[in-house]
Amino acid sequence: MERRLGISIYPEHSVIEEDKKYIELAAKYGFSRIFMCMLSVSHSKEEIKEHFSNIISYAKTFNFEVVLDIAPNIFDSLGISYDNLSFFHELGADGIRLDLGFDGNKEALLSFNEYHLKIELNMSNDVAYLDNIITYKPNTPFIYGCHNFYPQKGTGLPYDFFLKCSRRFKKYGIRTAAFVSAKNANIGPWNINDGLCTLEGHRNLPIEVQAKHLYATGLIDDVIIGNAYASEKELKALSNINKYQVELSVETLENTSDIEKTILFKEQHFRRGDISSQVARSTEVRKKYAKENIPEHDNKIEFKPGDIVIGNDEFGKYKGELQIILEDCYDERKNLVGRIAKEELILLDFIEPWSKFKLVSKRGK
Structure with a gap:
């Protein structure tokens, strides 16, 4: 499976012009995926639609795949339903990340949505969540897995636990992702930002070493920078690493x-x-x-x-x-x-x- 690099965008906490500059810079260094946060949106449905479709359409000019991170409260506040994902399709998104799960059958049905949106699952739990979904025969090519990131120091995943969680997804051939942290980037979803990495052991490592380590496990396909905005030096360093061998x-x-x-x-x-x-x-x-x-x-x-x-x-x-x-x-x-x-x-x-x-x-x- 092709391995990719990604960035994160937080439209509710950033300036769209700066987001666009960041997207263009990341594209220059071969990045091809965007994690875009919708967890804390507080504007009207039409304002959100205009804002997010603007930034997503710009990302599309550089061929980025965009996955939106959503939570159940978003559906309530926007008056939309899991049974109709047209809102996210209209934004131009390629997929949605479910921060919280359902009963397995629901996720399987969602993977057959008429808009061919990818359904991304939370990987950071060592439970039979994915196994349950698989029993309901999902549209597997449209199922992704993505770990969480942890803004508070001391709360990231321990390595052994990360391996257990990740192996649950890789045994089914699911595309997987995890986060690394840029040194001085300070934009994230919350007001605490001690770095946005998946593994606690990565928090103080150079960003390229974090990525090398994730790829070396053979369990992660996409490495995403959790916080914005990484420096050009960091983007370049990531673009230069070998994704396929140590x-x-x-x-x-x-x-x-x-x-x-x-x-x-x-x-x-x-x-x-x-x-x-x-x-x-x-x-x-x-x-x-x-x-x-x-x-x-x-x-x-x-x-x-x-x-x-x-x-x-x-x-x-x-x-x-x-x-x-x-x-x-x-x-x-x-x-x-x-x-x-x-x-x-x-x-x-x-x-x-x-x-x-x-x-x-x-x-x-």
């Missing part, structure tokens, strides 16, 4: 040679299938660079987890082999050539047997 940022040492940099950054790596606990081995590269000179340097030290080493001229047939250190060790036949960025060490858990991975220069980002 890509680790590496800072090289001063003595790292050109051939070692070529091995680091110009090759497709994969971890050897018969794994060891001490190192993750990329062994194919040694064959390609067997005749190159790799003199000793930075090799008489204890290597630490996250260090990257390459076999030197004293390592015989293993010369040129690249290894990521997983446990403290010492071996003078290996040169220390780089270190994985500290904030990205959490990604090492995803370098599994036969896992493909790439290395990129942190200085070159």
Whole structure:
């Protein structure tokens, strides 16, 4: 399934001209999805229709998919019904997110709405909610899943719980989404905004590391920035990440040679299938660079987890082999050539047997 990037828009708390600038900027960097909040609308039905259709139609000129976040009170205040979704169709939306659920049969019926609106479900509960809906035979391609975000620090999902919730959706092949948080963006649905991420462990991480981690789980298809407005630097950083394999940022040492940099950054790596606990081995590269000179340097030290080493001229047939250190060790036949960025060490858990991975220069980002 294609993986995408998204932004969030809060029309009730922002200026439409600024929203449009943000949409255009996000489109420049390949974003293609918008989470648009309708939870706190307080104007008349006609005013809301005019305002939201304006911003949605603008987003459509850049080919964004727009999903509206709604709650039951919206239907009451606007005098509309779940049995007739024409209002959202007239706004130009592609789907609606149900913050609260029904009995399963209702959601299944909604997925067959005549306007082909996607019905997005709340993923952040480890219950058989989706299983129940599936028993009522929904129009599965029109069912999406999306986690919540958590504006209050200390309230985001713990990682293990996030995995359980997400697996319930992925086992049915449902498109999934989760939120990351921009550092200084301050617009959200409420007056508390300590960041709008799904995972609590992401709250203080760089935005691109949050996204890398979500994609690396293999459980999330769409990564959405929860708060507005992310900076252009953050949008660009997200646009540059590899959505389909783990890509680790590496800072090289001063003595790292050109051939070692070529091995680091110009090759497709994969971890050897018969794994060891001490190192993750990329062994194919040694064959390609067997005749190159790799003199000793930075090799008489204890290597630490996250260090990257390459076999030197004293390592015989293993010369040129690249290894990521997983446990403290010492071996003078290996040169220390780089270190994985500290904030990205959490990604090492995803370098599994036969896992493909790439290395990129942190200085070159």
